[in-house]
Amino acid sequence: MWTWFHKLSSPPHFYRLSGTMIPWFGWVAAALIIPSLYAGLALAPADYQQGDGFRIIYVHVPSAMLSLFVYMFMATAAAIGMIWRMKLAHAVAVACAPIGASFTFLALATGSIWGKPMWGTWWAWDARLTAELILLFLYLGYMGLRAAIDDTNRADRASAILALVGVVNVPIVHYSVTWWNSLHQASTLLKKGGPSIPPDMAIPLYGMILGFLCFFGAVSLTRVKREVLVREQNSKWVKEMVTSK
Amino acid sequence: MNLMEFIDMGGYGAYVWSSVGLALTVLILNVVTARRAVKVELERLKRRYGNEPTQGAS
Numbered sequence: 001m002w003t004w005f006h007k008l009s010s011p012p013h014f015y016r017l018s019g020t021m022i023p024w025f026g027w028v029a030a031a032l033i034i035p036s037l038y039a040g041l042a043l044a045p046a047d048y049q050q051g052d053g054f055r056i057i058y059v060h061v062p063s064a065m066l067s068l069f070v071y072m073f074m075a076t077a078a079a080i081g082m083i084w085r086m087k088l089a090h091a092v093a094v095a096c097a098p099i100g101a102s103f104t105f106l107a108l109a110t111g112s113i114w115g116k117p118m119w120g121t122w123w124a125w126d127a128r129l130t131a132e133l134i135l136l137f138l139y140l141g142y143m144g145l146r147a148a149i150d151d152t153n154r155a156d157r158a159s160a161i162l163a164l165v166g167v168v169n170v171p172i173v174h175y176s177v178t179w180w181n182s183l184h185q186a187s188t189l190l191k192k193g194g195p196s197i198p199p200d201m202a203i204p205l206y207g208m209i210l211g212f213l214c215f216f217g218a219v220s221l222t223r224v225k226r227e228v229l230v231r232e233q234n235s236k237w238v239k240e241m242v243t244s245k
Numbered sequence: 246m247n248l249m250e251f252i253d254m255g256g257y258g259a260y261v262w263s264s265v266g267l268a269l270t271v272l273i274l275n276v277v278t279a280r281r282a283v284k285v286e287l288e289r290l291k292r293r294y295g296n297e298p299t300q301g302a303s
Contacts, residue, residue, distance in 0.1 A: 033272075041265070042251060053257035059268035099275060106271045110264040117260050215272065222279040229286045233293070242290045 009088050011228050012237040018221040025218035029211050036207030044201045056114040058204060061189070062212040064107035067135060068170055070100035070216060074142075075167045078160035088224075090156040091231060093163060094146065095223035099216060101139035108132055111184075119183055127176040128184035135173060138166040152231065 007013055040058035047054035074096035081089035111129065112122045123129065142159050149155035177186045189195045195202055232238045254261045 037265070041261070046255060051257060052255035053260060055254065055257075055261050056264045059264050063268065063271075098278070102271050102275055106268055109267055113260050113264045113267075117257060215275075219275045219279045222283055226279070226282040226286050229283070229290060233290055238290065239294055242287060243294050 009086050011088055011232050011235075014088055015225060015228050018225050022218050022221050025214045025221065029214035029218055032207050032211030032214060036204045036211055040204035040208065044204055045198075047201075050118060053114070053117055056110055058208050060107060060110040060114055061205060062208040063103045063110065064132070065209055066212045066216060067100060067104040067107050067132070068173060069213070070096050070103065070220075071135060071138070071163075071166070071170055073220075074100060075163045078163040081156060082160045082164075087156075087231060088228070090160065091224055091227035092220070093160065094227050095220050097139050097142045097146075099219055099223065101136060101143065103212075104132065104136040104139060108136065124183050126183045127180040128173065128182050131169060131173040131176050134169050135166075138162070138169060142166075 041055055046052050074093045077089045077093040080086055116122050142162055145162055146155045146159045149158060176182055177184050188197055229238060252258055
């Protein structure tokens with residue numbers, strides 16, 4: 001286990017491994033997202049209350065789940081980077097931020113589009129919505145803080161602290177619908193007694209969620225590659241790799 | 246189910262399709278920007294190493 005961890009944390013090894021993993025994640029993501037989206041839009045039955053309007057769920061819920069998952073992933077990587085002084089972990093955290101921000105934006109935007117016909121408003125200062133907006137600001141703040149600090153090591157430490165402090169917002173987003181009397185409906189999938197939607201509605205949703213996770217795998221590894229190149233630009237292996245091509 | 250019904254989405258067409266369109270845009274932009282970031286960095290490094298005087302055997 002430890003040797004595996006140690007080997008994985010070696011930048012040239014990680015860079016090569018990423019190269020082989022990215023196409024796998026990418027193709028599995030496409031193989032999940034394309035049929036699941038089709039099934040969600042065309043094959044799943046219409047909702048008895050929301051009609052076909054409920055189909056927004058197939059892009060909204062996966063992006064909202066990913067927005068939280070990526071944040072936890074980013075904060076964990078930042079913590080590993082802080083505790084074990086592992087530079088690669090910081091590189092992973094940096095790679096997560098723009099992806100997480102984009103999916104948080106997507107969750108907010110599709111939620112807003114869904115809210116208009118169902119709640120009669122694009123936006124409300126509701127607990128769930130506000131906490132998700134704070135999540136977007138955390139991602140943007142993380143990126144802004146890094147951009148403002150020239151020294152990579154100092155940027156790593158400062159942004160890791162911000163990422164870790166921001167973790168308190170994650171359970172707030174998740175439990176906001178149970179803690180407060182929210183306009184937003186409670187979770188359909190993650191609740192006691194199992195999901196409360198029929199399989200022909202649920203399976204495309206699971207497919208989309210898994211697909212989005214694989215998509216994150218592919219895109220984040222691509223961004224880590226870039227980050228490793230920047231950080232290791234004075235090393236022999238990067239120079240040899242770049243000049244030999 | 247015919248195509249017009251599919252596009253109309255029971256009257257929710259504008260909402261459903263704009264959400265789907267936005268989602269696909271975010272996915273595609275993520276792929277494009279991430280891949281371009283790697284490519285730009287590799288090109289920058291290539292130029293940088295090319296301009297450096299060779300320091301013996303590296």
